[in-house]
Amino acid sequence: MDGKTSLTPASRWLGFAGLLPQILCLALAWSGHEYGYTALAGGFAYAAAIFSFLGGVWWGQAIQAGKGGAGAYVLAVMPSLLSVALFLPWTLGWEWPGPALLYLGALILLSPLVDRALGYAAQDFFRLRVQLSAGLGALTIALGLVANAIV
Numbered sequence: 001m002d003g004k005t006s007l008t009p010a011s012r013w014l015g016f017a018g019l020l021p022q023i024l025c026l027a028l029a030w031s032g033h034e035y036g037y038t039a040l041a042g043g044f045a046y047a048a049a050i051f052s053f054l055g056g057v058w059w060g061q062a063i064q065a066g067k068g069g070a071g072a073y074v075l076a077v078m079p080s081l082l083s084v085a086l087f088l089p090w091t092l093g094w095e096w097p098g099p100a101l102l103y104l105g106a107l108i109l110l111s112p113l114v115d116r117a118l119g120y121a122a123q124d125f126f127r128l129r130v131q132l133s134a135g136l137g138a139l140t141i142a143l144g145l146v147a148n149a150i151v
Contacts, residue, residue: 015128016131047136
């Protein structure tokens with residue numbers, strides 16, 4: 001790397017600050033607080049929103065690169081579709097949110113592989129993506145594990 005960066009300090013700090021809502025949800029759920037189930041639902045909603053946002057990032061990168069084929073756009077819509085699919089068990093009264101949180105956390109944790117496959121991300125942005133996805137993915141998986149004690 002040539003020492004240049006496309007990221008500002010604010011983008012890094014605000015990126016890591018984006019982990020705070022999930023940390024709060026995990027702390028509430030783990031503490032046995034009366035809002036534990038609400039924390040699980042909030043943690044799912046937050047992780048699903050961020051995962052969907054990542055699809056939007058991939059879509060925008062494909063457009064900006066000017067070389068995104070249909071495959072890039074299919075990959076870009078998958079996070080939103082998968083998030084909705086993981087929400088369906090709750091709406092149908094099936095077991096939720098533990099399994100959905102585990103799957104969602106794993107998908108977020110693995111999402112930088114899509115960035116790598118697409119090849120659009122700048123090196124420093126990709127490094128930040130790996131760090132933030134590892135953080136949010138792990139926190140979401142932890143929330144899924146705590147869910148078994150609440151539900």
